[in-house]
Amino acid sequence: MHVYSFLQAVRDKRPLVHHITNWVTIFDCAQIVKSFGASPVMAHAPEEAAAMTGIASALVLNMGTLTSELIESMKLSAAAANRKGIPVVFDVCGAGATTFRDEKAMEIINGTRIDIIKGNSSEIARIAGQAVETKGVDAGHVSADLKEIAKALSAKRSCTVVITGAEDIIAGNGKLLLVHNGHPMMASLVGTGCMATSVIGTFVGASPEQIPEAAAAGLACYEIAAEQAVKKSEGPASFKQHLFDCVYKLDEKQVRAMQQVG
Amino acid sequence: MHVYSFLQAVRDKRPLVHHITNWVTIFDCAQIVKSFGASPVMAHAPEEAAAMTGIASALVLNMGTLTSELIESMKLSAAAANRKGIPVVFDVCGAGATTFRDEKAMEIINGTRIDIIKGNSSEIARIAGQAVETKGVDAGHVSADLKEIAKALSAKRSCTVVITGAEDIIAGNGKLLLVHNGHPMMASLVGTGCMATSVIGTFVGASPEQIPEAAAAGLACYEIAAEQAVKKSEGPASFKQHLFDCVYKLDEKQVRAMQQVG
Amino acid sequence: MHVYSFLQAVRDKRPLVHHITNWVTIFDCAQIVKSFGASPVMAHAPEEAAAMTGIASALVLNMGTLTSELIESMKLSAAAANRKGIPVVFDVCGAGATTFRDEKAMEIINGTRIDIIKGNSSEIARIAGQAVETKGVDAGHVSADLKEIAKALSAKRSCTVVITGAEDIIAGNGKLLLVHNGHPMMASLVGTGCMATSVIGTFVGASPEQIPEAAAAGLACYEIAAEQAVKKSEGPASFKQHLFDCVYKLDEKQVRAMQQVG
Numbered sequence: 001m002h003v004y005s006f007l008q009a010v011r012d013k014r015p016l017v018h019h020i021t022n023w024v025t026i027f028d029c030a031q032i033v034k035s036f037g038a039s040p041v042m043a044h045a046p047e048e049a050a051a052m053t054g055i056a057s058a059l060v061l062n063m064g065t066l067t068s069e070l071i072e073s074m075k076l077s078a079a080a081a082n083r084k085g086i087p088v089v090f091d092v093c094g095a096g097a098t099t100f101r102d103e104k105a106m107e108i109i110n111g112t113r114i115d116i117i118k119g120n121s122s123e124i125a126r127i128a129g130q131a132v133e134t135k136g137v138d139a140g141h142v143s144a145d146l147k148e149i150a151k152a153l154s155a156k157r158s159c160t161v162v163i164t165g166a167e168d169i170i171a172g173n174g175k176l177l178l179v180h181n182g183h184p185m186m187a188s189l190v191g192t193g194c195m196a197t198s199v200i201g202t203f204v205g206a207s208p209e210q211i212p213e214a215a216a217a218g219l220a221c222y223e224i225a226a227e228q229a230v231k232k233s234e235g236p237a238s239f240k241q242h243l244f245d246c247v248y249k250l251d252e253k254q255v256r257a258m259q260q261v262g
Numbered sequence: 263m264h265v266y267s268f269l270q271a272v273r274d275k276r277p278l279v280h281h282i283t284n285w286v287t288i289f290d291c292a293q294i295v296k297s298f299g300a301s302p303v304m305a306h307a308p309e310e311a312a313a314m315t316g317i318a319s320a321l322v323l324n325m326g327t328l329t330s331e332l333i334e335s336m337k338l339s340a341a342a343a344n345r346k347g348i349p350v351v352f353d354v355c356g357a358g359a360t361t362f363r364d365e366k367a368m369e370i371i372n373g374t375r376i377d378i379i380k381g382n383s384s385e386i387a388r389i390a391g392q393a394v395e396t397k398g399v400d401a402g403h404v405s406a407d408l409k410e411i412a413k414a415l416s417a418k419r420s421c422t423v424v425i426t427g428a429e430d431i432i433a434g435n436g437k438l439l440l441v442h443n444g445h446p447m448m449a450s451l452v453g454t455g456c457m458a459t460s461v462i463g464t465f466v467g468a469s470p471e472q473i474p475e476a477a478a479a480g481l482a483c484y485e486i487a488a489e490q491a492v493k494k495s496e497g498p499a500s501f502k503q504h505l506f507d508c509v510y511k512l513d514e515k516q517v518r519a520m521q522q523v524g
Numbered sequence: 525m526h527v528y529s530f531l532q533a534v535r536d537k538r539p540l541v542h543h544i545t546n547w548v549t550i551f552d553c554a555q556i557v558k559s560f561g562a563s564p565v566m567a568h569a570p571e572e573a574a575a576m577t578g579i580a581s582a583l584v585l586n587m588g589t590l591t592s593e594l595i596e597s598m599k600l601s602a603a604a605a606n607r608k609g610i611p612v613v614f615d616v617c618g619a620g621a622t623t624f625r626d627e628k629a630m631e632i633i634n635g636t637r638i639d640i641i642k643g644n645s646s647e648i649a650r651i652a653g654q655a656v657e658t659k660g661v662d663a664g665h666v667s668a669d670l671k672e673i674a675k676a677l678s679a680k681r682s683c684t685v686v687i688t689g690a691e692d693i694i695a696g697n698g699k700l701l702l703v704h705n706g707h708p709m710m711a712s713l714v715g716t717g718c719m720a721t722s723v724i725g726t727f728v729g730a731s732p733e734q735i736p737e738a739a740a741a742g743l744a745c746y747e748i749a750a751e752q753a754v755k756k757s758e759g760p761a762s763f764k765q766h767l768f769d770c771v772y773k774l775d776e777k778q779v780r781a782m783q784q785v786g
Binding site: 280285288289292297301303305309313317502503504507508509 | 618621760
């Protein structure tokens with residue numbers, strides 16, 4: 001797969017990526033989009049969420065710090081995106097941790113067209129209907145085959161499914177893509193999962209006709225930058241700084257040499 | 263203009279700067295105020311917003327992630343500031359992007375006394391009544407003469423108007439000040455515009471009798487630090503770190519040698 | 525006191541630490557917990573706050589950007605924690621600044637069982653019933669003896685009381701512990717007080733049977749890392765980065781050599 005061409009599309013088109021996301025990592029979601037050369041915007045008021053979606057190239061929903069009000073804004077935004085054919089990415093952050101979270105996630109998934117459902121292993125397993133053990137927003141243990149879960153959920157919902165982890169699994173359009181870039185240090189930084197979702201929104205916003213491929217390319221670029229950043233880091237905070245800088249400077253040679261997408 | 267004397271006033275008086283701002287850059291707004299040696303506070307509950315304003319030296323309003331509730335708290339705070347003669351800075355973040363945003367901005371501007379209206383070129387053009395193209399919260403193209411827009415809006419509203427950009431334009435009290443410090447790297451970091459507004463609040467809080475001059479001096483100091491920071495940076499995140507550190511360490515010699523205010 | 529054994533307990537048990545906190549420092553509160561090797565979660569919706577508390581090992585409440593709605597979620601969470609015997613830490617951030625803040629703090633303290641009340645000198649003095657001068661969320665001057673205030677409030681409320689400052693005072697179970705680690709640079713970074721509260725929650729979550737000792741050990745470890753970080757720093761932002769990295773890498777030798785707990 002020609003990963004770099006998807007990065008080039010982001011830098012050429014500079015898509016506006018609208019977010020309704022959580023209050024913990026909202027800055028980092030915006031900055032990762034901007035570091036890739038695109039334009040983030042975050043506007044959650046129900047009175048303008050749909051209008052802001054209408055001028056965007058992609059919509060990122062993340063239920064990390066959901067409230068009933070935010071969920072309503074997410075529905076309004078997703079409906080606006082659906083009407084205009086703007087791709088919608090939904091991070092089912094924390095699914096499985098509480099009944100409220102599971103119910104609201106299903107309301108969104110059942111009530112609007114979600115183009116990409118994204119989560120860690122236990123979150124996606126939960127959305128796929130399995131009973132899971134969770135630890136808040138960190139991944140819990142899942143015994144079932146993750147690739148099968150992704151493929152089945154993708155087929156059932158006619159959407160792309162992304163499970164992030166040491167091996168990222170992307171199932172969509174009957175295809176299965178795997179990304180093996182990344183580094184365990186990512187798990188020591190709060191927000192790497194949320195940023196991954198914003199990256200997917202950014203790449204899909206620039207290449208909406210190739211959703212699974214754009215999602216995989218975005219994850220690969222992000223995680224290649226993470227691999228480079230780790231080499232310069234002494235811990236999670238220096239890693240974070242280098243991650244943004246490495247994303248900003250990522251070039252074709254690096255992407256070609258390091259990409260592990262299959 | 264003696265820029266450094268305004269920085270000295272900030273460090274001597276350590277003004278308390280109250281904010282009702284957005285959830286994306288709220289930490290950075292607080293940290294830039296603290297890095298300059300002043301005291302930030304953020305209290306948006308309608309039950310206390312006015313009381314907190316009453317003990318502050320300046321009020322910063324920023325509608326980046328506005329909701330109807332936040333706008334009501336902004337009105338209560340601005341009214342309290344008006345009663346006590348505390349200067350109010352209003353960042354019309356995202357004006358032009360949605361009708362809701364434009365309407366709420368005008369409610370604030372028409373319903374209270376705003377001492378400084380601040381935005382990028384397309385935001386201020388929109389507030390001045392022009393039709394503009396926007397891209398969320400990033401500046402869109404404006405064909406009209408920005409200096410004329412600033413002067414006319416300042417005269418019409420009897421307030422200071424600040425348009426940030428490669429050339430910062432400050433119009434107030436019949437004067438026009440220009441700041442040519444800064445660096446293009448600032449556009450690659452989320453929140454540099456929001457922080458600029460907090461800096462203006464900080465400097466105006468320490469020198470409320472000279473609003474246009476204090477605003478210009480604040481922007482100059484902030485952007486001198488940015489110029490220093492860029493030299494040590496490899497991308498937006500290392501730039502951000504050095505920006506705060508350079509603000510913290512900014513001294514008279516640096517300000518005198520680098521200031522470009524006219 | 526064997527400070528390091530408390531850090532070891534955190535790293536072994538990796539407690540889930542639930543937060544209802546403020547929007548300014550919410551990322552930093554999460555990241556400091558994660559940097560110590562534990563798991564943060566932030567879920568403030570009233571529909572799930574209690575359920576999320578129920579799967580956590582500690583509950584951190586911080587009223588930095590309180591609203592009436594957040595206070596209700598704090599009460600629901602604290603009640604859930606009380607029913608399950610999960611320790612509750614309450615940062616009375618900004619107490620004394622407004623009547624609303626004082627009233628809401630007392631509603632929480634009077635209506636639920638708080639295991640640890642934590643604040644800076646003027647905040648705790650205010651909660652103890654004294655008239656204080658405040659400057660927003662920064663400590664104001666307190667003329668009374670802080671150790672006596674802590675002991676008296678601890679006895680009256682049957683809880684542990686923590687006053688942070690150059691000398692941290694921990695009063696609980698009839699004991700008085702003092703921590704002399706830390707550095708003045710901490711006062712130039714927004715959020716060091718909020719992070720201290722999250723650290724206390726983390727350590728108490730891992731050692732709930734020794735609340736005052738765990739709180740003191742947590743503060744000592746956090747402040748030892750701060751002392752190390754300052755040596756590598758040029759200002760508040762590089763200090764922040766090194767603080768997280770030094771927490772992440774903190775080892776037994778460092779803790780033994782540097783701890784100042786009495």
